Structure formats: structure tokens, C-alpha cells
Amino acid sequence: METEMEAAEDQNKNNKNENENNNNNKKGVAADEQRVPFYKLFEFADRLDLVLMVVGTISAIGNGLAQPIMSLIFGQMINSFGASDPSHVVQEVSKIAIKFVYLGIYACIVAFLPLLKEKVCKSAKSMQNRGAIGARLSTDASTVKNLVGDTLALIVQNISTITAGLIIAFTANWKLTLAILAVVPLMLAQGFIQAKFLKGFSGDAKVMYEEASQVANDAVRSIRTVASFCSEKKVMDLYQQKCKGPMEQGVRIGLVSGSGFGFSFLAIYLTNAFCFYIGALLVKRGQATFGEVLKVFFALTISALGVSQTSALAPDTNKAKDSAASIFEILDRRPRIDSSSDSGSTLATVTGNIELEHVSFKYPTRPDIQIFRDMCLSIPSGKTVALVGESGSGKSTVISLIQRFYDPDSGRLTLDGMDLKRMKLSWLRQQMGLVSQEPILFNETIRENIAYGKEGHATEEEITAAAKASNAHNFISSLPQGYDTSVGERGVQLSGGQKQRIAIARAILKDPKILLLDEATSALDAESERVVQEALDRVMVNRTTVVVAHRLSTIKNADIIAVVKNGVIAEKGRHDALMKITDGAYASLVALHMSAT
CATH class of the missing domain: 3.40.50.300 (P-loop containing nucleotide triphosphate hydrolases)
Incomplete structure (x- = not known):
């Protein structure tokens, strides 16, 4: 149909323009990110989701405290082994060993709560289920869901670990802690530079994957046409060509992310060496004990690991920010003709x-x-x-x-x-009732496809009467499952004339004042056309x-x-x-x- 062709052409051109804008206009991408504050990601959450998010956040904070607390207990354990009276070593160590048992129970509970949250979330409305506008929105919704789920939990956990580690280190020996923190900007700088590199990569890769996804979607929807022209290899080659860019981009992202992650460990080991050297000087001067040095060492080491893990999450964070901008660009778009609007007048009677x-x-x-x-x-x-x-x-x-x-x-x-x-x-x-050249049937039963024409519930008598009026009742009754026969995806189980008559029955059930027939019989053979025309x-x-x-x-x-x-x-x-x-x-x-x- 001309309408469908022109509408498809409009959509394709819109997608093309959108891809070009995303690919070439970096300022536009930045603007999209600024228009999507973090709190907007939770607009899709209902009350149960919010409760579960609070539980998950608390458990993530508790999980982040576990390792810094372990470093504190570990320092006490070292001091116990160095007690002046060897006969009391076993007694003192046993007391501290019990603390490790308590810490293990605590860690088990706070690590289990996020898993419980994921179990319950399966029955709640998720962001991915809200996104049903094609492959693009589905992928973006999944990415954002990962951010507000696992990734966000890890970020909260790492922040908790870093904060607790710093508090323990300053409490144990503030002089040693200050000396070590002087080299921390080294780690922060690498994380910042890594995030900047990945920010530019993620937006480009998203656009490239959308192009590849479009090729796959078109091929699946038109699988019969592809097979009839023996074009499977051609489509696969085209898909691989579209995927080539994202693959190369993925390699570059891996190099940047991997080098940044490796540099994090380099910074950690250099910090370790510096920590022990400064600690030795303080012990020599009597300004620190061996246990305090170990407390500071473990506390800051754990904090440094938290920093490096957070920087490693930069790719996921940037992808989620790009995806969030893409989602809200769709959701916030207000068409000039809004079918969901309740404004406007109606007529008491329609002639x-x-x-x-x-x-x-x-x-x-x-x-x-x-x-x-x-x-x-x-x-x-x-x-x-x-x-x-x-x-x-x-x-x-x-x-x-x-x-x-x-x-x-x-x-x-x-x-x-x-x-x-x-x-x-x-x-x-x-x-209005529309019967088009290629009627759209849903992958449901014949009964459900006909009933779709009526707003509200359609009775069996109404469905049967509509089918009889459209010359469809006889062929439907001859099918093994009758009105319960599944039409298959896009009505593939039925012939063209049969699909057309079901579409007419759907229109009849609607009982429209205005009937629109767009090439309703042009694709049918002479016999099917005669039967359909009689119904029309x-x-x-x-x-x-x-x-x-x-x-x-x-x-x-x-x-x-x-x-x-x-x-x-x-x-x-x-x-x-x-x-x-x-x-x-x-x-x-x-x-x-x-x-x-």
C-alpha cells in the first residue's frame, strides 16, 4: 500500500537522520545526557521496586563495610600475636577469631539480600518490560536496568568500602594515612582519564549496533523473500559488515579499559611499597606500632581496590547514560498528533x-x-x-x-x-474500519483476531455473526480447531483470501460508520476476490x-x-x-x- 510504503520510508529516513545526528553531533549527545538527570531513571519504578531498591542499597552499603572491618580485626589479630605474655596468646587470638566468625555471618546476610531483591524483582514491573518499541528501546532499557541494578549496587558498595577504609586508616594512624593519601591522586587521575576515553567510544558503538540490529530485524521479518532469492549469504555478509565497526570499537574500548585497570594495580603496588617504607620510619621513631601500620595498609589497600573497581565500571555507566538519553528522547517526544490524548470533541450521532x-x-x-x-x-x-x-x-x-x-x-x-x-x-x-491490501493479523487464534475489532468484550454470537457476514464462517468451521485455530505470525498459516475475510470480519464487528478499503482485493486471485467482494x-x-x-x-x-x-x-x-x-x-x-x- 502507498500509505505503508510512505510511512515506512518516513520512518527509515527518520532513523537515518537520527543515526547521523548521534554519530556526528557530539554536542547533541552531551545535551541529551544533561537532559536526563540520574533520578529520572527511577520514574519507571513502582512502590515495590522502590522498597526493593532501598533494601538493595542498604545491603550494598553493608557489604561494602565488610572488608574494611576485616582489616580492623586483622590488625587486632597481629597485635595479639605480638602480646608480651605468650601464655595469653591463644586466649587473645581466640577472642578475635570469634569476631571473624561474626563478620562471616554478617557478610553472608548482606550478600544474600541483593539476590533476594533480584528474585522478587522478577515478579515486579521492570524497566525492560516497559520498553517495547523495537530492538533499540529493548536494548537500551536492558542497559539502563543493569545500571540501576547490579552496577549501581557495586558503585554504592565501593563507595561504602572507600569511606569505611579511610575512617579506619585515619583512626589507626593519621600521620601514616596522610602520607599515603598524597599519592592517591595518581589513581584518581587514571580513572578520570579512562572514563573520558570510554565516554566518546560508547555513543558511537551504540549507533553502529543499531544499524546492525536493523539489518537483522529486516532479514527476519522478510525471511521468505530472503530465502526465495537465495540471499542468505548476502544478508549475513551485510550484517557482518555492519558489525565490523562495533567489533573494532569494542577492541579499542577493551584496550583503554584494560590499560586503565592495569595502571590501577600498578598504582596500588607502588602505594604498598610507599606505605611500608613510611610505616617503618614511623615505627622507628615510636610514632606507630606494627599493628597500626598493618591496619592502615589493609584499609587503604581495600579502599584503593574500591577506586579501581569503580573506574572499571565506567564503560557500563557511560553506556547506561547514552541509553537513558535515547529512551527519554523517545518517551519525552510529543507528536503533533497524539493518539493517547483525551482532548477534543465528539459528536452525539455520526452520519x-x-x-x-x-x-x-x-x-x-x-x-x-x-x-x-x-x-x-x-x-x-x-x-x-x-x-x-x-x-x-x-x-x-x-x-x-x-x-x-x-x-x-x-x-x-x-x-x-x-x-x-x-x-x-x-x-x-x-x-472507522480499515481493510487494507495486506491485513495485519496477530499471532493469536482466529477468534481473538476477530474480537480485536470491538472495544471491550465480544460475545461468541457477535464473532460468529461477523464471520458469516464476511464469508469466513464456512472455512473457519472446516478447520480442525475452528475458531481456536492459531493464524501464526502475521497470519502465515492462512491464505490471502482467508486473511482478508478475517480482516473484514474484524471490521464488521467494529460496526464502523465509515469504512475504508485500501486495495482490499488487489492481491487476491479471481475466486478469492469474488468471495471477498461479496462480503464487502x-x-x-x-x-x-x-x-x-x-x-x-x-x-x-x-x-x-x-x-x-x-x-x-x-x-x-x-x-x-x-x-x-x-x-x-x-x-x-x-x-x-x-x-x-
Whole structure:
């Protein structure tokens, strides 16, 4: 269908432009990150999620305290071995050994709580489940979920470890601690530089993976076409080509992250050497004991490990920030035509008079191509109006405008005298039923696909009556599972004529005041077309009907035939009257159609 093709083209161009902006405009990426403060990541959490997050945060803090406390107990243990009375060593060491047992029990409890949180979170609403807008949003939601889950817990744990380690070290011997902290900026500098490098890499890799994901999605959706042209290798080569960039980017990220992580350990070992040297000088001067030196050493070593682990989390943090910006860019976007809005007026009764008054229109992504130029068309209530014309003339665009998928650039469309822009959008679309060239069926049973047409619950009698009216009941009843037969993904288990009749039944169940038929029979064979057309003829009675079709058999009995040409209605009238116009646009189309058949 023209509408679907043009809408797909619009979406593809939007994706392309978005990728180019993400890839080339670094300032734009930075701006997105600034627009997404950290607290916004928790907007998806319900009350249970927040409680679990508090529990997880407390457990992460407690887990971070375990190792610094161990260094404190370890220092006491060393001092016990150095007691002046050897006969009391076993007694003193036993007392301190009990502290290790208590510490082990404590660590077991606080390490178990985060796992309990993950178990319960499976039954709660997660951020990933909220993201269902394609592969991009699914991937980004998963990345952000990891940040607010495991990664955030590790960051909190490391901050707790660093803080506790510093407190213990200063308490044990502040002079030694100050001397060692003089070299800490060395570790902080490497972490900062590493994060800066990774920040630039993560945004580029995300865009590249989106391009590869798009290739995979297209191939899976069109698997029959790919197989029929034996293009499997071509698609795989294209996917590998798209993945080449992210792979190279991943190697660069690994080099930067690995070198930074290695430098962290270098800084740690240099700090160890410096610590023992300064500690020896203080012990020599009587300003420290051996136990105090070990307390400071272990406490600061553990703090340094916390710093290095936190810097190693920089790639995940940067990916999550980019993903959060991407998610909120989608969620915060407000379309000009918002189908979720409850604003607008409704009509007490709908008669079905539709008017296109001096409509001019261009597709937003193709502003240089004029589709309609001051177009006027009247669609009377209860009549059938057929739109004909060359491919690309804008026939399907009329249906898109009537459904308010787009608004005209100038002029207006009215229903019973009221401008469509003033109407409540969900109510307006509820008055319309659409049967398209390639009907969309869901991977459910036939019964559920038909029932989808009615807002609320549809009874078995209503579903059966709709199926009979669409000439679908007989073939449905002949199936082994009848109305409980699964149609498969996109209706693959049914023929074209069968899918079309189910789509008509769905439209009948909706009982619309306005029926929109967009090439509803053009893809069917002669027998299927006859059966489907009979069903359509029954549905069209006493309904305002707009038909887009090429076949003469479909349109010749229409009340009004309108020829769309060069952005305007070139001719309109009944079939017999239009055929009498010598060299008329409609007569030319019919002659072309007859010669082709």
C-alpha cells in the first residue's frame, strides 16, 4: 500500500537522520545526557521496586563495610600475636577469631539480600518490560536496568568500602594515612582519564549496533523473500559488515579499559611499597606500632581496590547514560498528533459526511514533493466513493488524512461539518474500519483476531455473526480447531483470501460508520476476490465507504468515482458518465486496464 510504503520510508529516513545526528553531533549527545538527570531513571519504578531498591542499597552499603572491618580485626589479630605474655596468646587470638566468625555471618546476610531483591524483582514491573518499541528501546532499557541494578549496587558498595577504609586508616594512624593519601591522586587521575576515553567510544558503538540490529530485524521479518532469492549469504555478509565497526570499537574500548585497570594495580603496588617504607620510619621513631601500620595498609589497600573497581565500571555507566538519553528522547517526544490524548470533541450521532476542503499536503520527510494541491472532495453519507489514479498519485494518502495519521498543510477535513483536528482522536478512529491490501493479523487464534475489532468484550454470537457476514464462517468451521485455530505470525498459516475475510470480519464487528478499503482485493486471485467482494458489498450498505482500487470490477458500481491526478480531483462521477468523456482521465485508465488484462 502507498500509505505503508510512505510511512515506512518516513520512518527509515527518520532513523537515518537520527543515526547521523548521534554519530556526528557530539554536542547533541552531551545535551541529551544533561537532559536526563540520574533520578529520572527511577520514574519507571513502582512502590515495590522502590522498597526493593532501598533494601538493595542498604545491603550494598553493608557489604561494602565488610572488608574494611576485616582489616580492623586483622590488625587486632597481629597485635595479639605480638602480646608480651605468650601464655595469653591463644586466649587473645581466640577472642578475635570469634569476631571473624561474626563478620562471616554478617557478610553472608548482606550478600544474600541483593539476590533476594533480584528474585522478587522478577515478579515486579521492570524497566525492560516497559520498553517495547523495537530492538533499540529493548536494548537500551536492558542497559539502563543493569545500571540501576547490579552496577549501581557495586558503585554504592565501593563507595561504602572507600569511606569505611579511610575512617579506619585515619583512626589507626593519621600521620601514616596522610602520607599515603598524597599519592592517591595518581589513581584518581587514571580513572578520570579512562572514563573520558570510554565516554566518546560508547555513543558511537551504540549507533553502529543499531544499524546492525536493523539489518537483522529486516532479514527476519522478510525471511521468505530472503530465502526465495537465495540471499542468505548476502544478508549475513551485510550484517557482518555492519558489525565490523562495533567489533573494532569494542577492541579499542577493551584496550583503554584494560590499560586503565592495569595502571590501577600498578598504582596500588607502588602505594604498598610507599606505605611500608613510611610505616617503618614511623615505627622507628615510636610514632606507630606494627599493628597500626598493618591496619592502615589493609584499609587503604581495600579502599584503593574500591577506586579501581569503580573506574572499571565506567564503560557500563557511560553506556547506561547514552541509553537513558535515547529512551527519554523517545518517551519525552510529543507528536503533533497524539493518539493517547483525551482532548477534543465528539459528536452525539455520526452520519458520515466527509469533506476535504482545499487540502494541500506534503509528507514531512519529503517537503519538496507536493502530494495534494488545493484538493476538494465531498464524500456523502452512506455513499461509496472510489479513488482511482496512477500509482503514487495520493489515493492512499486520502485515507491516511481521514484517519488523521497526518494533518494537511493547509485546508481542512471535516466529519459532519466538524474539523477533524477538533475531535478526540481515539473516538474519531473508533468510527472507522480499515481493510487494507495486506491485513495485519496477530499471532493469536482466529477468534481473538476477530474480537480485536470491538472495544471491550465480544460475545461468541457477535464473532460468529461477523464471520458469516464476511464469508469466513464456512472455512473457519472446516478447520480442525475452528475458531481456536492459531493464524501464526502475521497470519502465515492462512491464505490471502482467508486473511482478508478475517480482516473484514474484524471490521464488521467494529460496526464502523465509515469504512475504508485500501486495495482490499488487489492481491487476491479471481475466486478469492469474488468471495471477498461479496462480503464487502454487504458491509458497504448504508455506510460511508472510501475505496482505493485499480480493478474495474471493484469500482464500477461505486456511487462516485474520483480520479486523483496531479494533486487534485481531475474527474468525478459515476462509471457510465465518466466513460462518456472523450479522452477523459478515467476512460484512459479503464482503457489501460483493459489492455493489460
